[in-house]
Amino acid sequence: MAAPAKGMTGDGAQPLLEIVGLSHSFAHHGAAHPVLRDLSLSLRSGELVCLIGRSGCGKSTLLKIVAGFIPPSRGHCLLAGRPITRPGPDRCVVFQEDALFPWLNVRENIAFGLAGKRLSRRERDREVDRFLELVGLRGYGEYLPRALSGGMKQRVALARVLILAPLILLMDEPFGALDAQTRDEMQELLLNLSQEREQTILFVTHDVQEAVTIADRVLLLERDCGQIREEIAIELDRPRDRSAQLFQRYCSRLHQELRQ
Amino acid sequence: MNKRPHENRRFMVPKEIPMKAKEVLPTLLVPLLAVGAWFAVSALGLVPGYLLPHPLTVLDAGLHYIFGTPGTGAYGGRFLGDFSASLGRVLLGFSLAAALGIPLGILSGRLVLINRLASGAINSLRAVPGICWLPLAMIWFGIGIKTTVFLVAMAAFFPIYQNALTGARLVAPIYYQAGAMLGVSRFRGIFAILLPMAMPNIITGLRLGMGISWAYLVLGELTGVPNGLGAVIMDARMLGQIDIILVGIILIALIGRLCDRLLVALMRLCFKSARRQS
Numbered sequence: 366m367a368a369p370a371k372g373m374t375g376d377g378a379q380p381l382l383e384i385v386g387l388s389h390s391f392a393h394h395g396a397a398h399p400v401l402r403d404l405s406l407s408l409r410s411g412e413l414v415c416l417i418g419r420s421g422c423g424k425s426t427l428l429k430i431v432a433g434f435i436p437p438s439r440g441h442c443l444l445a446g447r448p449i450t451r452p453g454p455d456r457c458v459v460f461q462e463d464a465l466f467p468w469l470n471v472r473e474n475i476a477f478g479l480a481g482k483r484l485s486r487r488e489r490d491r492e493v494d495r496f497l498e499l500v501g502l503r504g505y506g507e508y509l510p511r512a513l514s515g516g517m518k519q520r521v522a523l524a525r526v527l528i529l530a531p532l533i534l535l536m537d538e539p540f541g542a543l544d545a546q547t548r549d550e551m552q553e554l555l556l557n558l559s560q561e562r563e564q565t566i567l568f569v570t571h572d573v574q575e576a577v578t579i580a581d582r583v584l585l586l587e588r589d590c591g592q593i594r595e596e597i598a599i600e601l602d603r604p605r606d607r608s609a610q611l612f613q614r615y616c617s618r619l620h621q622e623l624r625q
Numbered sequence: 626m627n628k629r630p631h632e633n634r635r636f637m638v639p640k641e642i643p644m645k646a647k648e649v650l651p652t653l654l655v656p657l658l659a660v661g662a663w664f665a666v667s668a669l670g671l672v673p674g675y676l677l678p679h680p681l682t683v684l685d686a687g688l689h690y691i692f693g694t695p696g697t698g699a700y701g702g703r704f705l706g707d708f709s710a711s712l713g714r715v716l717l718g719f720s721l722a723a724a725l726g727i728p729l730g731i732l733s734g735r736l737v738l739i740n741r742l743a744s745g746a747i748n749s750l751r752a753v754p755g756i757c758w759l760p761l762a763m764i765w766f767g768i769g770i771k772t773t774v775f776l777v778a779m780a781a782f783f784p785i786y787q788n789a790l791t792g793a794r795l796v797a798p799i800y801y802q803a804g805a806m807l808g809v810s811r812f813r814g815i816f817a818i819l820l821p822m823a824m825p826n827i828i829t830g831l832r833l834g835m836g837i838s839w840a841y842l843v844l845g846e847l848t849g850v851p852n853g854l855g856a857v858i859m860d861a862r863m864l865g866q867i868d869i870i871l872v873g874i875i876l877i878a879l880i881g882r883l884c885d886r887l888l889v890a891l892m893r894l895c896f897k898s899a900r901r902q903s
Contacts, residue, residue, distance in 0.1 A: 434802050452805035464803045468821045468898035478807035480817075509901055525807070 379446065380407035381565050382431065382533055387440030388591075389426055400426050402591035404440070406584060408533070411563040413556075415576040418586035419623060424569045427586070428537050431567065432458050445532060454478055457526030461538040463518050465510040465525075471497070472506040475525045496524040500554065516547035520554070527558065534559075536568045540575065552579055556603065573619045577612060578605055585622055595622055678868045686868035687875070690857075700869055703857065708880070711842055711853040714770060715884075718777025719838045726782045726834070727827060730789025731819065740790075751783045755841055763848065773845030773853075780841040781834035788833070792826025793819060821898035828892050828899055835888050839881040854880075 384406050390399040400423035408414050418424045430437045431444075433452040442449045444456060457478075465474050476493050484492070497503050500520040510518055519539055526534060536555075540548045556579055559566055570576055576583045580599050587594040597619065605612055660680060666672055667679040674682075686700070693701030733740040758779055762772040796819055804818045805811075820827075846855030854873055861869035892899040 432802070432806060434805070452802065454806065454808045457806050458802070460799060460803070462799065464799045466800070466803075466818070466821070468824070468901045470901075481808040529807070 381410040381412075381445055382406075382408040382567070383441070383443045384427075384431070385441045385443075387427070387430065387437050387442060389423070389430060389435075389438045400591055401430075401437075404592050406593055408565055408567060410565055413559055413566045413568065413579060413581050415568045415570055415580035415583045416586055417570055417573065417576045417583055417619065417623070419588050420571060422586045422588035423591055424571075424586050425537055428458070428535050428567065428569050431533075432456055432535050454481075454529045455532045456535060457529060457531040458535045458537060459519065459522045459526060459539040461541050463510065463515075463522075465518055465521055467510055469510075470506065471502060471508050471510070471513070471521050474510065474521055475528055477525060478529045492528060496528045499527070499558065500524045514547075515543050516551060519543070519551060523555070523558070527562070527564070531564075533565045533567060536566060538570055539568075541570070541572070548575070553604075555579065560603075573616050573623065574607065576619065577601075577615045578607065583619065585619070675865075675867065678871070683868045683871045683875075686866075687872040690869065690872055699864065699866070700857065700861075703852075704876075707852050707854050707857050708876075710850075711846070711855065712880075714773045714845065714853065715777055715835075715838045715842050718774040718841075719781050719835060721774070721778040722781035722785050722834055722838075723831060725778075726785030726830070727789045730786040730830070731793045731815075731823065733786075734790040734793025734823075735819070744790075747783070747786060755780050755844060759844060759847070762845075768849040770850075772848075773842060773850065776841045776845040777838045780837045784833035784837065785827075785830040788826045788830025789823065792823030792830075795826070796822040821896070821902075824892075824896060824898040825902050828889065828903060831888060831892070832885055835884055836881060839877055839884070843877070 384404065387401055387404045388399065389401040390397040392398070404427070416424045416427065426435070429435050430442060431449065433449050433456065436450075449456070466477065469477065472493050475496055476489055479489050479492065493506070497506055500523055502517065502520055502524070505513070505517065510521065513521065522539070540551045543551060552575065555566075558564065568576075568579065577599055583597045583599060584593045585595040585597070586592070597615070599615060601609070601611060601615070663677070663680050666677065667674075689698065690700045690702075691704040695702040729739075729743060733743050755776060758776060759772075762775045766772045766775055800818050800822060801814060804814050809817050842853070843855035843858065846853040847859055850856045854877055858870050858873035861867070861873065889903075893903070894900075
């Protein structure tokens with residue numbers, strides 16, 4: 366078996382997220398069903414890495430382990446040198462499905478995570494205003510989630526985690542349920558925000574074009590062996606032109622890899 | 626995306642309790658038809674008066690019961706005393722049921738062990754009809770307020786418990802995960818996430834419980850209580866005063882409905898999660 370692909374740390378600086386020898390299996394009818402096997406990867410600070418793979422390959426599981434929702438069966442998972450043991454505001458998740466609190470309006474949803482921080486009411490309001498503006502939802506603060514479209518909901522979901530300034534942002538197919546037009550808008554928003562804030566992002570997707578559009582690096586997760594099979598750095602200038610020949614070449618290469 | 630907010634303002638506030646004529650009229654239609662039919666039956670003499678008195682006779686008896694001078698006739702002006710006695714019993718029993726039912730239901734909904742411990746016993750007890758408890762309650766608590774409160778609490782407990790349980794169980798794990806990553810501890814999550822999410826079910830349980838409270842009140846007041854709306858009904862039966870029986874039934878129906886409205890309004894007043902999710 367080939368050696369697991371190592372995340373290239375390049376300049377040799379300590380990686381922000383480091384996963385070494387991670388294995389995980391689910392109990393299914395009494396038998397252990399392995400999902401991830403001896404997987405290793407690392408993310409530098411400020412990087413946007415897409416984790417791509419077919420459904421059932423364990424990419425969501427990997428994200429949940431990094432988030433601290435489930436403990437890994439074996440292996441290490443370090444964020445800024447410290448082991449991940451439980452969920453926390455330094456590793457925030459934007460879920461695929463709507464996970465906004467339905468009884469809170471947009472403002473209150475965004476301010477939810479600030480409850481633990483000692484901020485005066487005025488400071489909190491100002492923060493919320495700033496992030497409403499940032500995700501393009503000015504004027505929608507008093508709306509309830511159920512009155513929002515899917516794309517707007519994901520904007521709120523993004524704002525409520527960015528406001529906590531997490532070390533790493535984990536995104537689990539966040540735009541998978543959106544229509545193509547909205548998805549493009551959201552990708553653009555995400556790219557702008559991540560560049561402005563130098564936000565480190567681990568982004569799970571099964572959409573090849575999405576990965577090539579946003580990622581600095583694409584990691585391909587193999588379904589059967591539960592490891593990173595391929596690592597592709599996307600060396601394209603931003604904003605990326607989807608009709609460009611090189612863009613297409615990256616896409617078809619990833620498609621091919623996925624089909625194997 | 627750039628639409629000004631006021632264009633969508635109607636989405637902002639959940640729908641208020643219906644108050645418009647268009648919505649109220651259908652609600653009133655059936656009671657009005659029933660009263661109309663009652664008038665017709667009495668006017669045509671289809672049913673003898675000792676089985677179903679004329680509506681105006683009943684209205685007269687009701688007005689006398691509510692506004693009459695105390696001491697005139699058997700029932701003159703007794704309403705206020707009966708009403709407050711009954712209301713006190715209902716509120717006491719209902720509060721007991723809610724105070725036990727909600728926490729126990731939430732715990733059973735979240736913790737498998739608690740559910741296994743509680744649900745078997747509770748579900749068997751629920752199968753026992755309320756009237757079976759009456760003899761036991763009379764032996765345990767004697768005749769009077771305790772028996773009534775016990776019966777009311779007993780009856781109201783089950784719907785409150787069951788709905789709180791369902792509500793707690795239906796909260797998707799993703800909300801706890803979202804809470805945890807936003808820095809909410811497990812304990813604070815009970816109040817910050819679990820209870821607000823379960824609120825619509827909790828309210829359903831409370832409303833069902835409130836409704837059944839009034840039913841069991843009458844059962845509890847059947848025997849030997851001097852005052853109360855149920856007591857008046859039983860008393861009137863002994864004296865053959867069918868008009869007062871009807872007055873009692875109508876009053877309980879009206880008060881029960883009013884209590885339901887007040888309960889919902891109170892919950893909406895106190896909890897954002899009730900205001901915005903129902």
